[in-house]
Every structure is written in C-alpha cells, then in structure tokens.
Amino acid sequence: MRHILIRILLAASALAPYSAIALDIQLPPETAVFKPSELPGYTLVQRNCTICHSVHYIQSQPPTSPRSYWEATVKKMRVPFGAKFPDEDIPAIVDYLVKTYGAERNSKTMALNTANKPAIIVPMAASSLADAKTLLAANNCLACHAIDNKIVGPAFRDVAAKYASKTNAAALVARNIRDGGANKWGPVSMPAFGKLSDAEADTLAHYVLSQ
Numbered sequence: 159m160r161h162i163l164i165r166i167l168l169a170a171s172a173l174a175p176y177s178a179i180a181l182d183i184q185l186p187p188e189t190a191v192f193k194p195s196e197l198p199g200y201t202l203v204q205r206n207c208t209i210c211h212s213v214h215y216i217q218s219q220p221p222t223s224p225r226s227y228w229e230a231t232v233k234k235m236r237v238p239f240g241a242k243f244p245d246e247d248i249p250a251i252v253d254y255l256v257k258t259y260g261a262e263r264n265s266k267t268m269a270l271n272t273a274n275k276p277a278i279i280v281p282m283a284a285s286s287l288a289d290a291k292t293l294l295a296a297n298n299c300l301a302c303h304a305i306d307n308k309i310v311g312p313a314f315r316d317v318a319a320k321y322a323s324k325t326n327a328a329a330l331v332a333r334n335i336r337d338g339g340a341n342k343w344g345p346v347s348m349p350a351f352g353k354l355s356d357a358e359a360d361t362l363a364h365y366v367l368s369q
C-alpha cells in the first residue's frame with residue numbers, strides 16, 4: 159500500500175514542475191512503524207492497523223497492558239470503529255501486540271526487536287516534521303485548519319504570526335491545542351485534545367509556529 163503510494167508520488171513529481179510535491183514524500187521514521195517480529199501477528203498489524211491512525215496510538219498504550227486489554231482494544235477497532243479484519247486473525251494480532259507493546263514483553267522479544275532495528279539515523283528535523291504530519295492526520299486537525307487560509311479554525315500561518323513575538327509561544331500554543339477552547343480567534347470553539355502527550359502537543363505547536 160505504502161509502496162504504491164510512493165511510486166505514484168514519485169511519478170507525479172517527475173512530471174510536475176513544482177518541487178513542492180517532491181517535498182511531500184516522507185518515509186515514516188523508525189518510530190512510526192511496528193517493531194519487527196517473527197510473530198505471525200506482525201504482518202497482520204502492518205496490514206490492518208495503520209489504515210485509520212498512526213502506530214503512535216499503539217505505541218502510546220501503557221506497557222503494562224495485559225492480553226485482555228489488547229483483545230478488547232482490537233475488538234473495539236472492528237465494532238464500533240469499523241475495521242475490517244477476519245475473526246481468525248484476532249488471536250495472532252493480540253499475541254503480537256501484548257508481546258511487543260504490552261505486559262508480556264520478555265527479554266527474548268526485546269532482544270529480537272533490538273537486533274532487527276535498521277541502522278538508519280533519521281535526522282531530527284525530518285523526523286519531527288513527519289511526526290507532526292502523522293499527528294495532524296491522526297487527530298483530524300486538517301478538517302478544521304489549513305496552513306494558509308481559515309477553515310473552521312485559524313490558518314496556521316496566522317497563528318504563527320500572532321505568536322511570533324511571544325517568548326513562551328510554543329508552551330502556550332501546546333496548551334491551547336490540548337485544552338481547546340474559544341474566543342481567541344472567534345466564537346467557534348476548538349475541541350480539547352487531552353489525549354495528546356506533552357511531547358505530541360509540543361511537536362504540533364512547533365509545527366504550527368514554524369509556518
């Protein structure tokens with residue numbers, strides 16, 4: 159799936175006179191992919207669990223989460239959220255998740271994961287840009303915001319301009335992203351994004367302020 163997308167983008171960029179298209183090609187950094195494993199669930203999660211949201215949703219679950227939690231979460235992705243994978247794949251998916259991100263991680267799977275880690279060093283700037291884009295997509299920010307023009311919420315460029323001279327801009331904006339609220343830009347309110355971690359809110363704030 160990702161393969162096909164990249165090939166289409168490459169083909170498009172070869173034809174397009176604007177390099178902006180080429181800049182949009184971002185391979186996900188190491189942190190945005192599932193940990194490699196010999197468990198059969200590894201291929202299943204790659205196929206089924208990044209259609210609607212990023213791997214961050216799985217990586218950010220408490221590492222103590224037991225098998226029952228992962229099973230309930232995976233089942234919830236189907237009903238009510240609408241994921242489409244067959245019943246018989248659930249045990250293998252759950253097995254991979256609990257042994258890789260949950261309570262049943264052990265030294266063997268950990269060692270395997272480290273051994274398989276590709277030795278690619280992603281430059282910090284590129285990886286936080288990709289993280290920001292992943293977070294924007296996973297949280298539907300772009301349903302209400304655009305870089306250059308107002309949709310429901312203010313253009314990110316206007317937000318950056320408003321905060322340009324403030325010293326603690328990133329912290330303020332990160333807090334406003336998490337808390338939501340109204341009346342800074344108009345009467346319409348932005349929903350709270352309380353599930354974002356400090357680091358995620360910070361990544362998004364820096365992204366917005368760099369526009």
Ligand code: HEC
Pocket residue numbers: 203206207208209210211215216219231232234235239240241242251255
């Ligand atoms: C059809 C879309 C869809 C697919 C496919 C999907 N999810 Fe989700 N997932 C969601 C939605 C919607 C949420 C809730 C988003 C929110 O609350 O912001 C979510 C949230 C999560 C969370 C966060 C915890 C929670 O309970 O909200 C985890 C973990 C998760 N998904 C794991 C998975 C795994 C593992 C798979 C693959 C088996 C998967 N998802 C596939 C739609 C999907």
Ligand code: HEC
Pocket residue numbers: 293294297298299300301302303310311312317330331334335339340341342343344345346347348349351362366
């Ligand atoms: C349902 C629509 C909606 C969604 C989704 C949404 N926003 Fe907003 N956003 C708004 C509105 C409306 C405002 C103006 C609020 C105000 O006037 O105080 C706003 C304001 C902002 C601001 C300006 C805050 C400030 O300090 O002045 C930032 C930055 C921002 N949003 C970022 C985001 C990010 C990042 C996301 C995704 C995590 C997001 N928004 C999702 C509607 C939305």
